[in-house]
Amino acid sequence: MTIATSKAGFRELLASSPFRRFFVSRAVSLIGDAAVPTALALSMTELGYSSGWLGGMLAAAILPKVAFLVFGGIIADRVAKRPLMVASSISCGMAQLITVALLVTGANLWWALACQGIYGMCVAAGHPATFGYLPHCVERHQLGAANALIGGWTGGAALLGPAVTAAFSAMGEPAWALAFDGASFLLAAALLHGLPRGAADVDENSQGGVSALRDGWQAMRELPWLLRMTVVDSTILLLVSAPFMVLGPGLVTQRMSANVWALLMLLFAAGELVGSLVSGKLPLRRPILAAALSLLALGLPPLCLAAGAGLAPLSVAQVLAGASVGAYGVLVSTVVQESVPREHLAKVGALSSIGSFAFLPVGYVMAPLLASLAGPTPLLWAAAAWTVVSVGVLSADQRLRGFRGHRED
Incomplete structure (x- = not known):
């Protein structure tokens, strides 16, 4: 099923x-x-x-x-x-x-x-x-x-x-x-x-303030794979996405032209559109494992830039990276909405978003500083390598690999 x-x-x-x-x-x-x-x-x-x-x-x-x-x-x-x-x-x-x-x-x-x-x-x-x-x-x-x-x-x-x-x-x-x-x-x-x-979904035993936050955290802990994915998301945004977004425009403009960077952003968006639409229709038995494996594509754009690849490989990499982001968002959001009780759903969504994006501004600041010390190319190689490490960490979690989502009888 x-x-x-x-x-x-x-x-x-x-x-x-x-x-x-x-x-x-x-x-x-x-x-x-x-x-x-x-x-x-x-x-x-x-x-x-x-x-x-x-x-x-x-x-x-x-x-x-x-x-x-x-x-x-x-x-x-x-x-x-x-x-x-x-x-x-x-x-x-x-x-x-x-x-x-x-x-x-x-x-x-x-x-x-x-x-x-x-x-x-x-x-x-x-x-x-x-x-x-x-x-x-x-x-x-x-x-x-x-x-x-x-x-x-x-x-x-x-x-x-x-x-x-x-x-x-x-x-x-x-x-x-x-x-x-x-x-x-x-x-x-x-x-x-x-x-x-969209009536309030409040547990009769729940309270406001810190108690409500604690309830949301406890609901999030009921999905251990979501905690791990949130942490991994934050490190990927910090060490992979931020360096590519900050260093990429200069490298692409230097090697090709400024218009190429605009084209790459459009290709990413097109991939995200396709990945979102397709992933919602796929009959996946292990949706969370599929979402985790899709993150591998995020390492392709920095890998291509680090290797000095031309426009064609970069374009394909951007489409695949966008598709991975689209699929990941659809699969994870759907499973969370199916799994978390309604009275905690908004809190869990907020906690997950905060955990994922909290360090992105830090990455925007760190990337140019590190690039000035080590150069942009080593940083992009490291970004690609970190993507593989991150997916490996997720895939090593037996609870994540075995999670099958909710089924219809």
């Missing part, structure tokens, strides 16, 4: 009005989010600000998100999720619109940094609710296909987002792409109107 996720079709899902509207809401918001990094980079450059200010703007949104995500998880398990998602989307949209107004009017940039910090806090409040809401608008056997559609669109949005920014840039004002993001949040909130509230 295979896991339940393979038996739900995309057409069946999209025929359901609650999921269709939830999916469209997420799709609109994801396009706006995908436009932001490029929009900030082009806007800050056009306004004459240094790369330090750009890094500050990006960090201003990421750090509050990491810091407050766990509190968002606690809240999302104790209140109705749809109103929380609506409030988060409206707040995020207003923060982005105010940021645009500050940038285009030449106001003090510290106010824009503050807006991005508020934006990060609002994302932290809404993201766990979004993760925990999915089981409220689809049947259990549909979770795999639902995650596949959302994950696939995440890759599709990554393709469309930079194109949106490019269009605004061609019209002379890339900052307006941030306004597009703000408007997408407001539209996403409107699309959620009338959907199931």
